[in-house]
Amino acid sequence: MKTILITGCSSGFGRDTALYFLDRGWNVVATMRTLRDDVLPQHDRLRLVTLDVTDAASIRDATRAAGPVDVLVNNAGIGWFNALEGTPMELARGIFETNTLGTMAMSQAVLPQFRQRRAGVIINVSSSVTLKPLHLLSAYTASKAAVNAFTQVLALELEPFGIRAHVVLPGRSPDTRFGESAMALNTAAGGFPEAYAGLVQSVVAERQEQSPGEVTHPADVAEAIWRAATDPACPLLLPAGADAVATAQAA
Numbered sequence: 001m002k003t004i005l006i007t008g009c010s011s012g013f014g015r016d017t018a019l020y021f022l023d024r025g026w027n028v029v030a031t032m033r034t035l036r037d038d039v040l041p042q043h044d045r046l047r048l049v050t051l052d053v054t055d056a057a058s059i060r061d062a063t064r065a066a067g068p069v070d071v072l073v074n075n076a077g078i079g080w081f082n083a084l085e086g087t088p089m090e091l092a093r094g095i096f097e098t099n100t101l102g103t104m105a106m107s108q109a110v111l112p113q114f115r116q117r118r119a120g121v122i123i124n125v126s127s128s129v130t131l132k133p134l135h136l137l138s139a140y141t142a143s144k145a146a147v148n149a150f151t152q153v154l155a156l157e158l159e160p161f162g163i164r165a166h167v168v169l170p171g172r173s174p175d176t177r178f179g180e181s182a183m184a185l186n187t188a189a190g191g192f193p194e195a196y197a198g199l200v201q202s203v204v205a206e207r208q209e210q211s212p213g214e215v216t217h218p219a220d221v222a223e224a225i226w227r228a229a230t231d232p233a234c235p236l237l238l239p240a241g242a243d244a245v246a247t248a249q250a251a
Helices: 011-021 054-068 087-115 138-161 180-187 194-208 220-232 242-250
Strands: 004-005 027-032 046-050 071-074 120-125 164-168 237-240
Touching: 004 011, 004 054, 011 027, 011 220, 027 054, 046 054, 046 180, 054 087, 071 087, 071 220, 087 120, 087 138, 120 138, 120 220, 138 164, 164 220, 164 242, 220 237, 237 242
Parallel strands: 004 027, 004 071, 027 046, 071 120, 120 164, 164 237
Antiparallel strands: none
């Protein structure tokens, strides 16, 4: 029976991925910064572990508590939607600390056991915005584009040890709290610069006009992660969701 460790399981993609693998007979180590026992059902193959991917001691404790794992999913992330002028540099550093460096640190933490067994899979959840430039996402896109490049090189680095690395690229998902959290963070940081008001209005209006079918659902991401975890022949980059697939085909 295989074991998967998933970061960022308090909601959205992480939560649905945990349920997806539980339903298929896997052991699941679901992590989150603040443990909540109302997010996932009690299950004898599920363990909840506290983890802050920006904290070295937390990573060490969480990986020890998890024990041997077969697959790591780096899903924890911070969303951000604003012009660069409206992005405090302290906040930009925090985005990279979680989205990029947190992914690197967690990957580094599991590699010794993977290398010793000459087996293992690292799956990094990025974003389809890295495939097509979009307004007001410069800092967020940069943090995720770095994850893409990191994973591509990591895959080459780990191939001699029988370890695989993949990137899952979700599109826009109305079924998660990602956008809501990003906007709350934006408001707390001072909101949009006045000079960009017209651009913000046009971008928001354009997104509201998108077809309801052209989105990503958590199940799409869970299925892509399942494929990356179980199919050695799958590509390194996996778009997840109708909009992400369309963006990848047009890129």
